[in-house]
Amino acid sequence: MEYIALGTGMLVILAGLWAIMTRKNLIRIIIGFSLFDTGIHLVLVAISYVKGGTAPILDSTVCIQDAAQRIVDPVPQALVLTAIVIGLGVTALMLAFAMKMHKEKGTLDIRSFKDLKW
């Protein structure tokens, strides 16, 4: 099933990239960034999976001695944990910028922002 998660994650990454490059509405582009984030997290967690492994939490069923044989890799999970929270912060920042841009021009169309075009 890690293959399915990996394939889904890659397809979601490609879909997010497609949304970023072809949509014209600013909010739609930010949705694309959000999807891109989710896809990358799916790929990272899928790569960290070990066949037949359990969650990296040791208790009475998974004792300390045979932990190394039974758990999945905890390191990518810890990194994805922080990455999700940062993703929320970055999404909120992009939305604040979009709000500001809409206030300046009165539209969300990306084609009407030509101030830095040359």
Added chain:
Amino acid sequence: MNYLLITSIFTGVIILVFTFIAIYQKNMVAAIISTGAVGLFASLMYLVLAAPDVAMTEAAIGSGLSTFIFFYVLNRIRSTDKKKSDSVKNDQL
């Protein structure tokens, strides 16, 4: 066929369908809700992949808080548009 494999196949298909809706749905509210649903089903996928910590974070943040921030911004933009009476235009892009 074990149950985890079937669950992961279903979850993957649902994630891809909601991704498609989020990109191509004309109605912006439906697109934002689909983005939240992608996060929710991704958290189910994390649970299948034995990562309960990541699943909890994604369920609370990806499908809860970020959806609300999107809606606050959409509401604000609509209320500004309404005064200029060209509110329909932005939804159709």
Added chain:
Amino acid sequence: MKNIFTLMILVAFGIMIYPLVNSFKGNDKLPELGNYYAQPENVTKVNSANLVTAVVVTYRGLDTLGEVSILFLTAAIIAFFLKKQTGKHEVRENSEIFTTAAKVLFPLMIILGVYIFMNGHLTPGGGFQGGAVIASAVILMLLAFPEVPVNQKLLSYMESISGIVFVGLAALGALIGFGYLDNAILPLGTFGKFLSAGAVPIIYSFVGLKVGAELSNILVEFKSVQSNE
């Protein structure tokens, strides 16, 4: 025409990442770093039952510090961009059922968040999850009572104090312990009990308070610009 060009870029990107998908065989055993962290002598050195918590707080604690500062920076920039609106925002009156349920659920959700980040070293959960649950409780109150003002000063004080305590505990590890973010400055306790893993539950609780206060602050900022000009 332009979409064809974009499609070509996407296809090139897909060809680029295809070998990664194709050569992925799945892991039969732990990679080297994860195997090192899962060895019994290294597990008892940290004494945290949840290995993800052990990695987040001690081994990769510096990353957590950087993450928390990125979040702080984001909240500061958003507060700078979204100017307060003074105008009155007329809102529809919420239904009786919703406001009553929000009043009942708010303390329970706060208690759930505190439980999640205090037991982060034993069960799935921790500072980030607990902080997100606390922010969800705050947004429930924001939706139920939109005209009640939020004490943002209290939120920012909570956030600054939590950040200072986090950095202070980490530096204390460097002074009397083994190194920066060492958790052995407190007794390690017995494995699997609530009082174990040294300073890990304390550090993670303050991370949880900080994340909860920061996310609530971002949400309150976004809510405060809703009023009509």
